[in-house]
Amino acid sequence: MADVKLTLNLRQPTADPVVAERVADAAKRKKAAEETPAEAVQRISAMSLTERERNAVEAVRVALTRETGNPSSAITLRSGGGSITKADVVAAGERILADAQRQERAERIAETLRTKPDNFHIIRNDAELPVFIEQLREECRRQMREWPNRWTKLGVKSMTANDFEGTGVDTYIDVSIGYSVWLPLLNEGYYLPYGHVDMRGVEGFEFLDDMSAHKSTDSQLTRSKVLAAISPYLSQPDHGKSFHMGSARYDLHVAIKDGYEIHGCVWDSLDAMRMLNEHEESFGLKPLTAKYGRFFGINGPVYTFEDMFGNRSPAPFSIELVGIYAIKDVLYGWKLSEWQYEQMKNAASEDGAGKLLDCYALIDSKLPETDVFLARSGFVVDLDGLARLEAEFTPLLEQAREDVITSYDIGPEFVRKMDRTLNASKITDWIEKQRRRIARNAETIEKQRGIIAECEAAGKTSLKKYKNAVTRLAELEAQQLAPADEEHAPLFVTEFSITNGNHLAYLIYDYLGIRDRTGQFKRGKTRSTAADVMEAYYEEEEALKPLATVAAYEKLLNTYVTKIPQALEADGRIHTEFKSGGTATGRYSSSGYSGRPIDILREFETEERI
Incomplete structure (x- = not known):
């Protein structure tokens, strides 16, 4: 056996691409x-x-x-x-x-606990409540003596800054855990804790440590005794209260859940800031204090709720820590409210008279209590009336949709032109693929004919090769491929749908020739069929009247008639949170309550109701 010499040239890359790829991957790794x-x-x-x-x-x-x-x-x-x-x-x-x-x-x-001011008082013993109430009364008496006419425009004799800490921010489910108030003339703040909980050792609360956690052995007040002590003052309309609630009106909701109502709520520093400057980057108490604090004596770092507690309830945190934070809140709230009041009072109009404060006093100061009353009362809904409207509008909507078809003569020819316009690139791709398909078919036919001719010339027509070629040729000639042109391209759209944005865009911009003004509403966009763009078109384009009729009935049905019953609460009413500054134009807006899924109510349904 002859010797075989094997030579490996390690400098040359392997010819196998798979092996080369594996080698490269190994090198990369x-x-x-x-x-x-x-x-x-x-x-x-x-x-x-x-x-x-x-x-x-x-x-x-x-x-x-x-x-x-x-x-x-x-x-x-x-x-x-x-x-x-x-x-x-x-x-x-x-x-x-x-x-x-x-x-x-x-x-x-650690810094907050170490630097607690001497005039911050955290009450932990029920026996101290009468002393606190006497201080509250003394503040009111002093303001009536020393500031006899200061709050006349707001219709109250005194003013304090107030706040509640709670288990969360849901106005219907969460409950208060403590109350804080700032007494400006006495220059002292109070925190009354009554709902802190010990969550050490509970899964999800590992972030708590000995310094920050509330312990079950820590003393706090009795909820019922605190509410009995503070409710007479908070319910008194002659003595004013300021909050930083904004549209949530959280504190007023809290009081109602605790069994009483707050009256004399004549200042909301969030709403007041909207009146002073509607273009603020943030209307939160801490950002506003950080921005304007130098004008009313608040310097140094201003920590937000998240800075101290993260995105959590303060309930499991130390009473001392939460108390200091809460008293700083009402101090900031008082300083901000007082500054806002003076800014409004001194703001001059064209005739030289300050009218901004008059506007706030006559209108905005009345809104917090009004909004909460409306939200809690809710609206009674005539469900039978809505059912009648649904029965009336549904056939009208169907007729309006049919009218669109007839008004614009939407038939096979319309659909074909729409398809050719909307799917031009698909049709171009099909034509190119069809050309290649026809060429391959012709090439294969010639190949089969060559095989047949070769076998016949050699007298070998009994061969399987010959028979297969004859059969294959018959199949190819029977295919009758469509010509590769637009006329013979298939339809990618076979019917018009009024709910399809592309179909609507073709109807509006291509078929009817409506000038595209999307850029006026949506920068960088074209051929929009969005509701806000279409509403503007409907007002100006008579040709779109059939579509406008469909849109009107769809809005009535889908936004109101069929949706309102789904938003009812357990009491059979609709409850919504009102926002006096909810729109750029200053109009009222509202949003439905979303804290609890409506499906939860179904567990209370009986078999008869089902």
Whole structure:
């Protein structure tokens, strides 16, 4: 047997592309495995990242370049033994940011507890309530003596800033856990806790520590005794209260759930700020205080609720911590309200007289209590009347849709032209594919004919090859492929649908020739059939009257007649939250209650009702 000499040229790439690809992948994996965390972060920083991802990647970069104290989460980036991925770095960065946020919150909490002012009073013993009420009365007496006419425009004799802490922000479900008030002439604030809970050791509350957590052994007031003590004052309309509630009117709702009503609520610093400057970036109490605090003596850091507690209820947090925060809230609220009052009083109109305060006093100061009354009362709905309207409007809508078909002569020819317009690119693709299909068919036919002629010339017509060629030729000639042109292209749309935006756009812009003015409503957009654009067209274009009729009946049915019954609450009424500043034009707006799914009410239905 002859010797076989095998030579391997290692410098030449393998001819097998699959093997070459595997070799390249292995080289990439080897290189990635040798990549340092800093190199990986640099590589990932060049990728397309969301703002959240970029912040996380940057946190890892900063941690890696820090000389000392690198967080362990920044050191361990690989999820396995392979390369460092974007997901690895983002996850590590989010851990770093979360750790930093926890550390910052702990420092804020420690600072807040350490710097509690002497005039911040947190009452924990029921026996101290009469002393607090006497201080409240003394504040009112002093204001009537020292500020006899200060609040005359608002129709009250005195004013304090008030606030409730609660289990959440749902005005119908959540309950209050504490009450705070600022007494301006006495220059002191009070917090009355009565609903804090010990959540240590409960799943989901691991963030609580000994400094920030409420403990069951911590003393607090009795809810019923607090409500009995404060409700006479809060219900008194002659003595004014300011809140920072805005459209939620949360505190007034809270009082109703606690069994009494707040009257004399004549100042809402959120609504007042809207009147002073409707273009504020934020109307939250803390952002406004941070922005304008220098004008009324509030300097230094102003921490938001999230800064202190995160996106959680204050109920499981320390009474001391929440109390200091709550008293600062009413202090800020008082300072802001007082400043707003003076700004309105001094604002001059063209005739030199200040009218802004008159406007607020006569109208806006009455709205908080009015809005809450309307929201709690709700509206009785005539369901039988709505059923009659549905029965009346449904056939009218169907007729209006049929009128669209007849008015615009929408038939087979219309649908064909619409299809050719809307699917021009699809038709072009079909024509090109059909040309190739016809060419392949012709080529195959010639091939089969050649086989047949060759076999016949050789006298081999009994061969299977010959018989197969004859059969295949007959099949190909029977196909009768359509010509490759627009006329013979298939229809991609076979009927007109009034609910299809593309179909409507063809009808409006192509068939009727309506000038496209979408850009006036939606920058950078064209050929819109959105409701706001169409409403403008309906007012100006007589040719669109049939479509306008359909839109009118659809809005009546889908927005009101069929939707209102689905929004009823357990009492059979519609309840909505009113917003006096809910629109750019200053008109009222409202939004339905969305805190509890309406489906929950079905569990109370009986078999008879079903």
